[in-house]
Amino acid sequence: MSDHRRPTEGGRAGHALDVARVIDAPPDAIFYAFIALYDSRRPEWVTDSRLDLRCGGRWSVAFQVPDGPAFSEERVITALECPHRLAYDMAAVFDDEPGFDTTVEVTIEAAEDGHRIRLMQRGFPTAATRDEFAAAWPDVLGELARRLS
Template sequence: MAGARQGARAEAVADREIVVSRVIDAPRDLVFEAFTEVRHLGRWWGPAGFTTTTRSFDFREGGVWDFVLHGPDGTDYQEWITWTEIVPPERIALVHGESRDDPNAFESLLTFTSEGAGAGTRIVMRTVFPSRELRDEAVEKYHAVEGGQQTLDNLAAYVAESVRQDREVRGSREKEGH
């Protein structure tokens, strides 16, 4: 019966959903951490060419991330996220809109799965919009699929650089210890 309910739910949201996925060459704990600390998020969040300014950040269930996404053309996008579920290092559920009262806010579920004996992580971002029209607008006007993929590309590059730097630091320490 649970399988039937899940199948019905998937059909019910299919026309309102965007799914973006990517394998990142880093351990799941590290990829998850990149989503949990503002010092990380501010360095990779958003599509190519965008930057982020955080006003407030409280990563906990019920907590809020209030920020501005700055587009490469100079346009500022007011953004607001509240975390609705956090299960380290497996998943994060959130509501994302322009503000707390945004009637067009959408829900996202991010899942983190270890791949390749834990050396890599598959991240899947499932976003469900309140209506098919809002999903279509996000896809056509805001290029949400490409933007989601670019955001995950930015994450992958950021995490790869973090892993490289960590390895260099550990290598230097090991050499000093010999």
């Protein structure tokens, strides 16, 4: 397994990030394990989830990350091509600070040592906010790899 992280500048669309990891598992196993990570087999930092897994479906996810504020994400699924692509618009909602909107695209492609799951998130309002998410995504993909090994 390998880990890849690359913050990027997003111009008018805000700041963006690009995170990838190669996992030695079939694409359908990776895809459905990613969904389960935020739905049916949640880690303790995901406190609630309501999922309508279809294009146009809504996906509400609540978080309590260690040493961070509680927040939720209101997602609308914009693309669903099982098991290779999932995209959604996301609105982050916080109790005590302004929220923001981003777009997320998750793709799964064949790689030399398995399949590469790649997550691109665009539209962060600041580089600092982008960097907070960029620091967390490798841990999420690491948890996914642990579940599939």
